[in-house]
Amino acid sequence: TMVELALRWLASQDHVDSVIIGASxxxxxxxxxxxxxxxxxxxxxxxxxxxxxTLRGPHFRYNR
Structure with a gap:
């Protein structure tokens, strides 16, 4: 599913320590x-x- 794709892609990123998910x-x-x-x-x-x-646009680095 798209949710699986999105969550797995986020979790695979080196710069991502956690993925915040929402649930009602x-x-x-x-x-x-x-x-x-x-x-x-x-x-x-x-x-x-x-x-x-192609989607990310400009972003700031918050770490020094």
Whole structure:
């Protein structure tokens, strides 16, 4: 699903320490936690990275 793709891609990023997920019901939380468990193949990661590069825009670095 798109949720699985998004959560797994976020979790695979080197600069991401945690992924904040929202849930309004326990079933949503369980589904989101299950969705993040897994790995995307290299081709999918590269495709997602490419999309991110076109969408991200300017950003500030908050670490020094």
């Amino acid at each position: 019901r326990p079933e949503h939380l369980e589904a989101n936690l299950a969705a993040i468990d897994g790995r995307l193949d290299d081709a999918t990661l590269e495709a997602c990275d490419g999309v991110w590069q």
